[in-house]
Amino acid sequence: MEFKFRLLEPAEEPPIDLLLLADPSEKLVRDYLSRGSCYIASSSNEIIGVFVLLKTRPETIEIVNIAVREDYQGKGIGRKLIEFAKEQAKRDKAKTIEIGTGNSSIGQLYLYQKCGFRITGIDRDFFVRHYDEAIYENGIQCRDMIRLSLDL
Ligand code: ACO
Ligand code: ACO
Incomplete structure (x- = not known):
């Protein structure tokens, strides 16, 4: 499938519904958007993917x-979004790219x-401290953030 990557323009409305799939807190999502760069992947003028680099x-x-x-997962x-994020981080002169998940x-x-990331640590109770409601996924509670990194 053909799609294009581009940086979200400052005047453009960010794809909030899509960003909320990755993080249920709109407050945290808005905070990341204000401090980071938002990239979107689109196909036939429809936004199908997003990532934010900080x-x-x-x-x-x-x-x-x-x-x-x-409907595109x-x-x-x-995987292609992550490969593009790695290339972009290299262009931004980074030596390490990190990611965290529950x-x-x-x-x-x-x-x-x-995609090559390795686990570097665990931020215990991150999701208990930063989210008002308990998050459950795959039948288990999401409490800890698993930190991963990759040397570019
Ligand atoms: N269980 C097992 N394997 C999986 C699963 C799963 N639930 N999901 C994906 N995979 C595997 C695929 O089988 C594939 O492996 P393969 O190449 O060996 O077949 C590989 O992971 C890549 O899958 P993709 O199709 O590239 O993943 P997708 O396009 O669905 O994007 C994403 C993954 C971004 C996590 C998507 O599912 C999504 O948007 N989920 C909801 C939001 C979310 O959870 N975002 C991440 C939160 S953490 C953060 O934002 C830092
Ligand atoms: N992916 C996702 N879920 C899984 C998987 C998997 N690969 N394997 C098991 N599960 C889930 C099951 O769905 C089930 O969840 P549910 O109750 O919500 O449906 C739960 O885990 C328990 O499954 P069981 O059927 O009870 O597990 P099983 O009888 O297969 O025993 C074990 C698990 C011991 C790991 C077995 O698969 C095994 O002997 N594997 C090979 C040896 C091994 O890896 N041992 C552990 C090494 S670490 C150590 O020894 C300390």
Whole structure:
């Protein structure tokens, strides 16, 4: 499937519904958008994927949000978004790219490790501290953030 990547223009409305698939907190999503760069993948003028890159430390960039429209998931687009994010981070002179996901996000952990990320740590109770409501996924509670990184 053919799709194009581009940076969201400052005047453009961000694809909030898509971004909320990756993070149920609109407050955190808006905060990432204000500090990071939002890239969108579109096909025939429809937005089908999104990711946000944030410079967190010198030479380190984090993918803080990544999502594919539900009816397009499972077709390899998520993997392509990550490959493009890696290339963009290299162009931005980063040496390391990071990503974090919940302990319950089995598919995401599978995808990120298949893309070369390795687990570096665990931020215990991150989702308990930062979200008002308990999150359940794959039958288990999402409490801890699994941190992963990849040297570029
Ligand atoms: N269980 C097992 N494997 C899975 C699962 C799953 N639930 N989901 C994807 N995979 C595998 C696929 O089988 C594929 O492996 P393969 O190439 O060996 O067949 C690989 O992961 C890549 O799958 P894609 O089709 O590229 O993934 P997709 O286009 O669905 O995008 C994404 C993945 C972005 C996680 C998408 O499912 C999505 O938008 N989910 C909802 C939002 C979300 O959870 N975002 C991430 C939150 S964390 C963060 O934003 C930093
Ligand atoms: N992916 C997703 N879910 C799984 C998987 C999998 N690969 N394997 C099991 N599950 C889930 C089941 O769906 C079930 O969940 P549910 O109750 O919500 O449906 C739950 O895990 C329990 O499954 P069981 O059927 O009870 O597990 P099983 O009898 O297969 O025993 C075990 C699990 C011991 C890991 C077995 O598969 C095995 O012997 N594997 C090979 C040896 C091994 O890997 N041992 C562990 C190494 S680590 C160690 O020894 C400390």
